[in-house]
Amino acid sequence: MGLKARLTYSGLAVVLAFGVGFSQTGLANAREVRVYSGRHYNTDRQIYKKFSQQTGIKVRLIESSGISLVERLKREGSNSQADVIILVDAARISNAAKAGLLQPSRSAKLDQEVPSAYRDPQGRWYGLTRRVRVIIANPSKVNVGSIRTYADLAKPSFKGKVCLRKRNNVYNQSLVADQLVMRGEASTKSWLKGMVSNVSQPYFSGDVSLARAVSQGICGVGIVNHYYVARMRAGASGANDKALANKLKVITPDPAHVNVSAGGLARYAKNKKEAIQLLEYLASPDGSQGMAGPTYEFPLRGYGSSSVLSKFVPFRPDRVTISQLGANNAKAIKLMAQFGWK
Numbered sequence: 001m002g003l004k005a006r007l008t009y010s011g012l013a014v015v016l017a018f019g020v021g022f023s024q025t026g027l028a029n030a031r032e033v034r035v036y037s038g039r040h041y042n043t044d045r046q047i048y049k050k051f052s053q054q055t056g057i058k059v060r061l062i063e064s065s066g067i068s069l070v071e072r073l074k075r076e077g078s079n080s081q082a083d084v085i086i087l088v089d090a091a092r093i094s095n096a097a098k099a100g101l102l103q104p105s106r107s108a109k110l111d112q113e114v115p116s117a118y119r120d121p122q123g124r125w126y127g128l129t130r131r132v133r134v135i136i137a138n139p140s141k142v143n144v145g146s147i148r149t150y151a152d153l154a155k156p157s158f159k160g161k162v163c164l165r166k167r168n169n170v171y172n173q174s175l176v177a178d179q180l181v182m183r184g185e186a187s188t189k190s191w192l193k194g195m196v197s198n199v200s201q202p203y204f205s206g207d208v209s210l211a212r213a214v215s216q217g218i219c220g221v222g223i224v225n226h227y228y229v230a231r232m233r234a235g236a237s238g239a240n241d242k243a244l245a246n247k248l249k250v251i252t253p254d255p256a257h258v259n260v261s262a263g264g265l266a267r268y269a270k271n272k273k274e275a276i277q278l279l280e281y282l283a284s285p286d287g288s289q290g291m292a293g294p295t296y297e298f299p300l301r302g303y304g305s306s307s308v309l310s311k312f313v314p315f316r317p318d319r320v321t322i323s324q325l326g327a328n329n330a331k332a333i334k335l336m337a338q339f340g341w342k
């Protein structure tokens with residue numbers, strides 16, 4: 001979810017336009033590209049602006065939460081104005097592809113810029129930024145040294161000390177999908193059973209509230225996306241959160257579950273050429289870093305240069321592809337429900 005104040009409220013979308021197309025040339029048919037983005041990070045605007053300045057292509061941005069964006073695209077059908085669709089998490093982007101909202105974009109540049117694990121084999125979507133699902137622990141509540149990976153949260157020694165975000169959020173769905181691929185169904189089931197039985201607090205609605213609770217000792221250990229902790233440590237949400245995040249011990253499993261935010265060419269794109277050009281730019285080292293930097297995500301390659309993030313690196317992504325995460329999403333949700341993940 002959003003790192004910056006959310007721009008949208010349910011059912012409403014904010015339209016923002018960047019670029020020089022109309023204003024500079026005065027041409028009615030200036031080149032433009034329309035982006036539907038589920039990334040409601042104010043800082044993304046800077047990167048669209050840069051693209052516009054470099055290419056003269058105007059970017060019209062429509063922001064909305066992931067779910068309502070997909071609903072809107074389904075409702076609009078072939079009348080949709082969307083050229084590029086950007087969503088966070090493997091589950092959301094692959095569900096959009098499955099729903100027929102995307103089309104393959106053939107581009108040698110995209111294939112070259114985006115490592116194969118981070119793109120759709122059919123070319124319908126491409127990873128643009130990376131995020132790591134990390135474990136956070138409170139050293140006064142749990143033995144931090146006994147935690148190396150997600151599976152450890154099922155240990156009986158963590159009885160009553162594990163806190164988790166609600167099942168309906170895609171981040172944990174993708175983590176469970178990841179474990180299905182990495183460790184198989186039987187091990188995943190016993191992990192879920194053990195970990196869920198260690199939960200005593202109500203399930204959380206967000207990673208930030210969970211991080212605060214772990215730091216405050218309400219929980220001993222939890223799982224969050226790395227950038228929430230990084231952002232708190234950077235002071236983005238105030239001195240109080242900064243102090244709380246600095247008290248947390250962050251454990252990045254080796255190998256780690258890595259997810260992406262991703263973009264693809266909309267099924268009914270009217271400005272196909274411009275759309276692919278924008279995707280190519282966003283996937284380039286400049287574009288990916290420009291998108292990932294302000295939100296404390298990681299670019300597609302390397303780790304960026306943030307001093308806050310230097311505490312989180314290096315990490316070693318596991319072998320699970322984003323496409324596999326999407327393919328195992330439904331099964332993951334089913335197992336989470338079966339084992340009582342609320």
Ligand SMILES: [Fe+2]
Binds near residue numbers: 001002225
């Ligand atoms: Fe998020």
